[in-house]
Amino acid sequence: MFNKEKVHLGIAPIAWTNDDMPDLGAENTFEQCVSEMALAGFTGCEVGNKYPKDPVVLKKALDLRGMRICNQWFSSFLLTKPFEEVEKDARAQMAFLKAMGAKIIGFSEQSYSVQGQLTTPIFGHKYVMNDEEWKVLTDGLNRLGRIAKEEYGISLTYHHHMGTVVQTAEETDRLMEMTDPEYFSLLYDTGHFTFCGEDPLEMVKKHVKRIKHVHLKDVRPEVLERVHAENMSFLDAVRAGAFTVPGDGAIDYDPIFKVLEDAGYEGWMLVEAEQDPAKANPLEYAIKARKFIAEKTGL
Numbered sequence: 001m002f003n004k005e006k007v008h009l010g011i012a013p014i015a016w017t018n019d020d021m022p023d024l025g026a027e028n029t030f031e032q033c034v035s036e037m038a039l040a041g042f043t044g045c046e047v048g049n050k051y052p053k054d055p056v057v058l059k060k061a062l063d064l065r066g067m068r069i070c071n072q073w074f075s076s077f078l079l080t081k082p083f084e085e086v087e088k089d090a091r092a093q094m095a096f097l098k099a100m101g102a103k104i105i106g107f108s109e110q111s112y113s114v115q116g117q118l119t120t121p122i123f124g125h126k127y128v129m130n131d132e133e134w135k136v137l138t139d140g141l142n143r144l145g146r147i148a149k150e151e152y153g154i155s156l157t158y159h160h161h162m163g164t165v166v167q168t169a170e171e172t173d174r175l176m177e178m179t180d181p182e183y184f185s186l187l188y189d190t191g192h193f194t195f196c197g198e199d200p201l202e203m204v205k206k207h208v209k210r211i212k213h214v215h216l217k218d219v220r221p222e223v224l225e226r227v228h229a230e231n232m233s234f235l236d237a238v239r240a241g242a243f244t245v246p247g248d249g250a251i252d253y254d255p256i257f258k259v260l261e262d263a264g265y266e267g268w269m270l271v272e273a274e275q276d277p278a279k280a281n282p283l284e285y286a287i288k289a290r291k292f293i294a295e296k297t298g299l
Helices: 031-039 053-065 083-099 131-152 169-177 190-195 200-210 221-229 234-240 253-262 284-296
Strands: 007-011 044-046 067-073 071-076 105-110 155-159 185-189 211-216 269-272
Touching: 007 067, 007 284, 031 053, 031 284, 044 269, 053 067, 067 105, 067 269, 071 083, 071 131, 083 105, 083 131, 105 131, 105 211, 131 155, 131 169, 155 211, 155 253, 185 190, 185 200, 190 200, 190 211, 200 211, 200 253, 211 253, 221 234, 253 284, 269 284
Parallel strands: 007 044, 007 269, 044 067, 071 105, 105 155, 155 185, 185 211, 211 269
Antiparallel strands: none
């Protein structure tokens, strides 16, 4: 069993209101979102677009509900913007996270990303980096990882993601090979590896020693078949219901949890399953996910 003192469970606000498609869940308020997270049995969350920007205001709202911030997405543009510009934005977010007591920042390189393009099919259109770009990206991530650790006490984790320059198993492997384990870790996402046709079990086995944050999302294979057949964009795939909470899709979580447990994983495991809240009631699915995780892990 996982150590309850060292492994914590959170959930992402993207199930209540989608940051990329704000019309999904536009009616759901910040207060409703964090209240329902707590009601479902979670103690942490990531930062959504409706969250108060003032750490004092946000902390008070979360403290009332026994919640805390565990991570926040950061869009980096190391391939297409000057390093100093990315560093400035990253420092601002790190300062916010430090004020909130968070220990993780989740980077995703968004240069040339097609994940947010409504009319671009998610398969067959991603950008592939050349050797020079790989060096620019990984050198920049190492520098920022060092800043995060030494100046803010925060671990830089990287979120491999559909439609971005680091999506596949091969790309993830190369990213890990070219980065410094002291300053750079992996944000492991079960759903994104499954979505792009990779084996999430093999990837957790390969990189478990460098995983510092876990996203738990499941995939509905019948919807994924439609995504391929109809050349859907990533956002259309989300609307169609490609993702769901762990235990509600096709991923076998037992061996994945066992690898993490045997390796002595410490940190957050976070349910992050973006769906249309009009079709998948966020509280209902949060409770479903919490029950599944409790049954499988004892947490």
